[in-house]
Amino acid sequence: xxxxxxxxxxxxxxxxxxxxxxxxxxxxxxxxxxxxxxxxxxxxxxxxxxxxxxxxxxxxxxxxxxxxxxxxxxxxxxxxxxxxxxxxxxxxxxxxxxxxxxxxxxxxxxxxxxx
Amino acid sequence: xxxxxxxxxxxxxxxxxxxxxxxxxxxxxxxxxxxxxxxxxxxxxxxxxxxxxxxxxxxxxxxxxxxxxxxxxxxxxxxxxxxxxxxxxxxxxxxxxxxxxxxxxxxxxxxxxxxxxx
Numbered sequence: 001x002x003x004x005x006x007x008x009x010x011x012x013x014x015x016x017x018x019x020x021x022x023x024x025x026x027x028x029x030x031x032x033x034x035x036x037x038x039x040x041x042x043x044x045x046x047x048x049x050x051x052x053x054x055x056x057x058x059x060x061x062x063x064x065x066x067x068x069x070x071x072x073x074x075x076x077x078x079x080x081x082x083x084x085x086x087x088x089x090x091x092x093x094x095x096x097x098x099x100x101x102x103x104x105x106x107x108x109x110x111x112x113x114x115x
Numbered sequence: 116x117x118x119x120x121x122x123x124x125x126x127x128x129x130x131x132x133x134x135x136x137x138x139x140x141x142x143x144x145x146x147x148x149x150x151x152x153x154x155x156x157x158x159x160x161x162x163x164x165x166x167x168x169x170x171x172x173x174x175x176x177x178x179x180x181x182x183x184x185x186x187x188x189x190x191x192x193x194x195x196x197x198x199x200x201x202x203x204x205x206x207x208x209x210x211x212x213x214x215x216x217x218x219x220x221x222x223x224x225x226x227x228x229x230x231x232x233x
Contacts, residue, residue: 033219042226043206043226044224044226044227045159045208045210047221050219050221091158091159097219100164101212101220102149102161102164103149103159103161103210103222105158105159106158107157107158108157108158110156
């Protein structure tokens with residue numbers, strides 16, 4: 001079974017600063033997908049970024065980038081130029097690339113961006 | 116594209132009554148829909164997976180007689196909480212995906228339904 005661990009329950013950052021959220025996972029699969037989801041106070045789940053395990057290049061989406069270390073089973077999210085609207089819960093998630101594809105979520109990191 | 120809606124967005128009911136929550140894919144045909152439960156300040160817990168036209172698959176520990184799931188069409192799945200009790204109060208989220216052979220079956224999430232059982 002796959003597990004996803006987010007060791008930072010809460011993080012704080014000031015506006016315009018950079019913050020990194022940590023995520024580690026455990027799997028015996030070789031091919032899989034990793035995701036970061038944002039859940040703002042509205043509680044709507046929003047996909048921030050995804051990474052395919054067979055791609056060595058780290059995914060980026062504007063101010064959001066990941067540091068994917070496959071051997072270490074680590075998948076951190078870097079948010080640059082933090083904005084007040086980035087305040088939210090952030091969930092790291094894993095999905096196998098074959099067979100029954102279900103999302104396995106971490107426990108989440110609450111990020112607070114302050115002025 | 117890939118919009119998923121849920122109805123109602125919030126519901127309050129009396130203990131012992133049943134409540135139905137709808138999940139609709141608005142602009143795509145969802146071969147699979149997922150139902151999650153989320154307690155305050157916690158992560159999403161997968162309750163069950165439903166494929167159109169077949170019985171739902173429940174995760175371990177989820178009472179299938181308590182949480183009835185129907186996926187009668189490619190755009191609609193329903194979750195019925197039967198004989199609801201205060202401990203069933205929670206935030207219920209659905210997601211939907213379509214099958215892509217050999218590719219990512221990305222899930223698109225609904226906005227959630229807050230259920231309060233008095």
